[in-house]
Amino acid sequence: MTDRAPSAQQESTLQKSALPDVSLEGSSRFVAATGLIVEEVSTTSVRGHADLDEHHHTPWGVVHGGVYTSIVESAGSIGASHAVAERGEFAVGVHNATDFLRPTSAARVTVTAEALHQVRSQQLRDVVIADSATEKVLARGQLRLQNVPLPTDAK
Numbered sequence: 203m204t205d206r207a208p209s210a211q212q213e214s215t216l217q218k219s220a221l222p223d224v225s226l227e228g229s230s231r232f233v234a235a236t237g238l239i240v241e242e243v244s245t246t247s248v249r250g251h252a253d254l255d256e257h258h259h260t261p262w263g264v265v266h267g268g269v270y271t272s273i274v275e276s277a278g279s280i281g282a283s284h285a286v287a288e289r290g291e292f293a294v295g296v297h298n299a300t301d302f303l304r305p306t307s308a309a310r311v312t313v314t315a316e317a318l319h320q321v322r323s324q325q326l327r328d329v330v331i332a333d334s335a336t337e338k339v340l341a342r343g344q345l346r347l348q349n350v351p352l353p354t355d356a357k
């Protein structure tokens with residue numbers, strides 16, 4: 203797993219985003235264990251990467267499907283929450299459908315989450331996880347989210 207911190211430019215992008223701390227250091231142990239490093243957040247997309255290795259393995263020596271599913275949940279939720287933050291809302295995943303297309307034992311993966319659909323109460327995000335060396339897609343998930351009010355102490 204990586205402990206690489208975002209660059210100064212990446213930090214700046216994250217600070218402008220009105221999101222909670224999405225760094226590895228600021229995340230729970232479960233979320234941090236995926237290794238997702240968020241680099242860019244806009245209202246329509248999230249970009250990042252993760253270094254996947256033996257710490258993420260199944261007993262058969264490939265990256266566990268739950269790692270991909272969790273990255274889809276995080277990347278989709280971060281972008282969708284950013285998109286509705288200005289109106290005092292965040293977004294929670296209500297359906298996560300992630301396909302595991304190719305196995306890997308170790309890879310740096312790029313993570314790209316794009317908005318497919320944004321309406322008043324719900325959003326749909328397409329998340330692609332690809333091997334950064336070969337550009338082959340390892341997993342692809344579609345996350346449907348519900349926009350909900352921010353807790354009053356977070357506004």
Ligand SMILES: CC(C)(COP(=O)(O)OP(=O)(O)OC[C@H]1O[C@@H](n2cnc3c(N)ncnc32)[C@H](O)[C@@H]1OP(=O)(O)O)[C@@H](O)C(=O)NCCC(=O)NCCSC(=O)c1cc(O)c2ccccc2c1O
Pocket residue numbers: 260261262264265266267268302303304305306307338
């Ligand atoms: C599901 C597939 C096996 C279907 O593959 P198919 O036979 O249809 O196609 P190919 O053989 O052509 O393979 C597709 C593609 O993958 C590349 N590939 C295959 N094997 C490897 C490999 N070992 N390393 C690297 N790449 C490989 C192959 O070259 C092809 O690439 P192209 O570029 O030519 O297209 C296949 O879709 C597949 O393997 N999908 C990924 C499945 C996966 O990774 N699932 C998640 C892990 S499983 C899991 O999470 C899990 C959790 C547990 O807790 C367990 C506990 C106990 C036991 C098992 C557990 C477990 O498995």
